[in-house]
Amino acid sequence: MTSAEQHCIRFDNLTLGYQSRAAVHHLSGVVREGSLTAIVGGNGSGKSTLLKGIVGVLKPMSGTCIRHARRDVAYLPQQSELDRSFPARVVDLVMMGLWPKRGLLRRFSGEDHDTILRAIREVGLEGFEERDLDTLSGGQLQRALFARVIVQDAPIILLDEPFNAVDARTLQHLIELIQSWHRGGRTVMVVVHDLELVRRHFPETLLLARSLVSWGKTADALTPDNLFRASTLHEAWDEDAPWCEAESKHAHARDDHGHGSAHHHHHDAA
């Protein structure tokens, strides 16, 4: 495998934000092809912003985020960003996963319908095909969204807090689906708040506190020291600071974690 093949996503001094305020500062490093990474950090630490930067809905303020060979991305936003009152059934939501490939106005083939029904079965929602989205429980909606990811069949999968408000059984099922995507060689990044879950199921972790705190094998990334540093940075935020003032305040934290080319060595394992 060439090094270009190993690098699925590359960040080079990437800064992302809104209006004139940066939310993710000067991130450098590579996401290895086929890796399974948890993105961890406190509220407002830039996790969702980073996913939006990878998808491309948010353009860099500076630096770059490059997806190798413009790989397709399946992106699941936080449930709070979804409009549940949208008048659609489960089958319509899952069908949307085929739009990028088929186009909005093309008719779907019998094969496409089989793909959609198979995905609905795979997430355990058989019998719910015709149900309106606004009648689903939170866990059922999350299953339907996972079915949409399945039909998208993308090599890169980004999930923003997919385990929020799901019960133990649904959680186990969603984890199994993520693991099957990982075994199939897809590159998967998931925003997760529960650190025990991360330690149990995610080989690699990226810990954010607006700037990168640590990134590598989960056991190395989530040391008490790194978690303490992340919380200290978190407390030091000034929401009203002009962009990059926060960066200079936090420069020491960036200097000693050695991300970028150094962190890349972590990615041989997993």
Ligand SMILES: Nc1ncnc2c1ncn2[C@@H]1O[C@H](COP(=O)(O)OP(=O)(O)OP(=O)(O)O)[C@@H](O)[C@H]1O
């Ligand atoms: N659309 C927006 N416009 C302006 N500022 C935003 C916008 N979205 C996020 N922010 C700000 O960017 C910063 C990072 O937010 P982000 O949503 O990436 O954090 P997060 O780590 O995903 O948080 P959480 O765990 O609470 O979901 C926060 O200060 C937030 O207020």
